[in-house]
Amino acid sequence: MRVGIGTDIHAFGEDRECWVAGLHWPGERGLDGHSDGDVAAHAACNALFTAAGLGDLGANFGVDRPEFRGAAGVTLLAEAARLVRAAGFEIGNVSVQVIGVAPRIGKRRAEAEKVLSEAAGAPITLSGATTDGLGFTGRAEGLAAVAVALLTPAPASRAELPADHGYAG
Ligand SMILES: Nc1ccn([C@@H]2O[C@H](COP(=O)(O)O)[C@@H](O)[C@H]2O)c(=O)n1
């Protein structure tokens, strides 16, 4: 098995729709970014890429790529999942935590988990936390997310593992 960790941070901006965890949040401040600024989806992508040894978000979807301008987080997440599977892995699960005062994840957790899980084709769970008023998240200047992904070798890849690989799956 392989784990990967991912983070992402975006500043709140002016005249931006709020997209977080694959959901539109009417009335909430949006996040700046080349794409839609969805920190939860981006952290999940980073965790998937690094678990697979495929680099990170910028290495795969760089800001120099015009096709990703305004891209939805779930679009990037679906593509990240496709690349990870193409590299010979199955996705066990991804756990994401959004850190900041808003939006309040708990209000729409089930809906967000469904949208993210469908995009990745694997279970994605979501939690929220504040930082007790401390730092840029506490001052509502931006939003952060951290994620952990668990991968297993796909069955075809497992057959190629050496006898002493230690994989128990
Ligand atoms: N963006 C967020 C932040 C927090 N929550 C929920 O509030 C609980 C309390 O957060 P603290 O970090 O201040 O202890 C947290 O456990 C979440 O249930 C949230 O939904 N969205």
Ligand SMILES: C[C@@]1(CO)OP(=O)(O)OP(=O)(O)OC[C@H]1O
């Ligand atoms: C997603 C990309 C590409 O559109 O742009 P941003 O929305 O700025 O997001 P970031 O988390 O800075 O990652 C870099 C890029 O891959």
